[in-house]
Amino acid sequence: MSPCARSLRPRRSTAVLAVAAATILTFVAAPFADAASPLRSLAETKGKYIGTELTGNMVNNSTVTSLAGAQFDMVTPGNEMKWDTTEPSNGNYNFGPGDRIVSFAQSHNMQVRGHNLVWHSQLPGWVNGVPRNQVQGVMEAHITTEVNHYKGKIYAWDVVNEPFNEDGSLRQDAFYNAMGSGYLADAVRTAHAADPNAKLYINDYNIEGVNAKSNALYSLAQSMLAQGVPLGGIGLEGHFIVGQVPSSMLANMQRFAALGLDVAVTELDDRIQQPASGASLQQQAKDYATVINDCLAVTRCPGVSQWGVGDADSWIPGTFPGWGTPTMYDNNYQPKPAYNSTATALGGSGGGGGTTTGALHAVGAGKCLDTPTTTGTQLQIRACTGGASQTFTRSSSGELSVSNGSYCLDANGRGTSPGTKVIIWSCNGQANQQWNINADGTVTGVQSGLCLDVSGNSTADGALVQLWTCGGGSNQHWTFG
Structure with a gap:
């Protein structure tokens, strides 16, 4: 899910398989890495990125920005590039909020993941009121204008966000109702025409393992590629419940990669029922390590992005009452066991795990x-x-x-x-x-x-x-x- 501070609505999360042997690691506590070995440096050594999300007033919080700039090398704007912000009324664009995050990223030598262009949620009311025979033109104009504005500044775009229902059917939103399933290919082609160098993704949740939803996306990707659609990647959001990282995640990533697509983890968090116990925080550490290791095992996984910098920024408590502490930094932006396991998986303290x-x-x-x-x-x-x-x-x-x-x-x-x-x-x-x-x-x-x-x-x-x-x-x- 791609949440926002203005409109947080819970969604059903499908049950996923219990954590398997791939997540069972014997951890020896690793120290908090110092400035000489931030996560971004460890990830870059392995040819990957490690990203975070910034939104709203986070860019004005020096604690957040100093930590984000030091530890991460990819930024995803949480809300600032979504349709209700960028085009609140037909033909009237507002790129100021997104520009501020891009400026922050550039000043900290970070890449930017554009999020997102077409989504059924956070869609201004005027779009839903457009006559069906005009929806395609409105969608193409929005994509072209926004992608052109950020051309050369965006590493990848989530062109279409969360298009599937849990059973693998496509959501019947304004775009599907006007154009049928062809709207996805049209959106990707339009974005490619505006910026041929950006990597173009379809992004969704509960597709991390092999299931009906990911199978439907896999079939769609095969079909689009066969038609020559310039689809470049699949985004696995990675909103997990602690201890429930799917055992089939690696195999799922590998099958998309085998199609010639990049496959990134785009919105990682791992929620824990409150109050969080020591055991649940250790399990969270194992979950984070599993996700990082799965990405490391897939050449076409460019990296992993966490949704938020720390627990204080997370959308989880506001959307799932009784749940929280989902990131690798606590409410005071101090590292948790998940930070240590992430650094270890990325080869902290000398590579290969940092333990003796x-x-x-x-x-x-x-x-x-x-x-x-x-x-x-x-x-x-x-x-x-x-x-x-x-x-x-x-x-x-x-x-x-x-x-x-x-x-x-x-x-x-x-x-x-x-x-x-x-x-x-x-x-x-x-x-x-x-x-x-x-x-x-x-x-x-x-x-x-x-x-x-x-x-x-x-x-x-x-x-x-x-x-x-x-x-x-x-x-x-x-x-x-």
């Missing part, structure tokens, strides 16, 4: 590296348990030891060729037992330079782990901690 002890989590499979009981046996991935066989300690020399520190991760026979087995062996300090945990999410052998790899891109319990040429696949992405 924890699980090696296979991002693509949603499982953990598991050590056998017999030395010389090839390692496998299995469902994460948090047990001793899945807990590693990394030494200052790069050894990854398990259990009592006597046994280490080892490239079998000092092998340096793709396919070399990764085994457990008595720690000996040699180069084939030294590992780099890299900022891009890979784990590489110091001696071989090869990547720790889940054989055959398998996600099954018992899948074997080997060394292989680094290729950027999700089966070579790991988090440590």
